Amino acid sequence: MDVKKTFLSWPVVRQLAGGDPLGRGAAAQSARTAALQPRTVTADSVAHSVCPYCAVGCAQKVFVKDGKVVQIEGNPDSPVSRGKLCPKGSASEQLVNSPTRQTQMLYRRPFGTQWESIERDKAIDMVVDRLLDTRRRTWQDHDDDGRPLRRTMGIAALGGATLDNEENYLIKKLFTAMGAIQIENQARI
Structure with a gap:
């Protein structure tokens, strides 16, 4: 979507002319950014879970759309983590959606060199x-x-x-x- 640029669309002009003199809000926001919406808005359901990485037990909200996990965030209702997750917990969506995730049992025979399903x-x-x-x-x-x-x-x-x-x-x-x-x-x- 190409939007024609005009003098009034420059961020500094929007900053000075609008109600955002420090340029920290709408003046600094592009049309593309304004059109973005979080993945969680379109989720069909939200499942509550616990982060699998350590024994702390940080609570997670797992957002699901069309049967697929689309986002995992910290659960602010949790007295343990209060909605925060470490970098590993934040990236735990990759556990289920990674194309390299192993989904079948593998066996290597004694003295074998190859794995078999x-x-x-x-x-x-x-x-x-x-x-x-x-x-x-x-x-x-x-x-x-x-x-x-x-x-x-x-x-x-x-x-x-x-x-x-x-x-x-x-x-x-x-x-x-x-x-x-x-x-x-x-x-x-």
């Missing part, structure tokens, strides 16, 4: 089979003096700071129930 259920079954086999092979029921141990030293867990407290709690419960004692979290390291 496999079904999610097959991947879960493979993990469960290996976990149970490791637990069975490395289970220590008693020590040399007959004292009960009921543990495995063949399984360890390292939780990440991108998980929230509830997720880390459930991971700790799961691995403890399996007999693992080497359970740590990135936030403590």
Whole structure:
């Protein structure tokens, strides 16, 4: 859209002639800028979420249009973050919309050089089979003096700071129930 420039359309003239003597408002705004609108205006719905990056738990508003995330902003109703997000949290929209986002399970066979796609259920079954086999092979029921141990030293867990407290709690419960004692979290390291 080409708008013909006139003497009266110059910003300095608008600044001096209008009600914006310091040139910080309408006088400094171009026609293109005035026509812009935020992506959030056209959103079909707003979902409330929590930033996935660290354990702080900053609340987010996720704006969705036509089934696609179009913007993520801090939620001002949150007592934790009061509407603010760090640079990673502000860019978390890229997690779902990145063209390089991995959306399928990949497996590399032993001594293989290429990754291959496999079904999610097959991947879960493979993990469960290996976990149970490791637990069975490395289970220590008693020590040399007959004292009960009921543990495995063949399984360890390292939780990440991108998980929230509830997720880390459930991971700790799961691995403890399996007999693992080497359970740590990135936030403590």
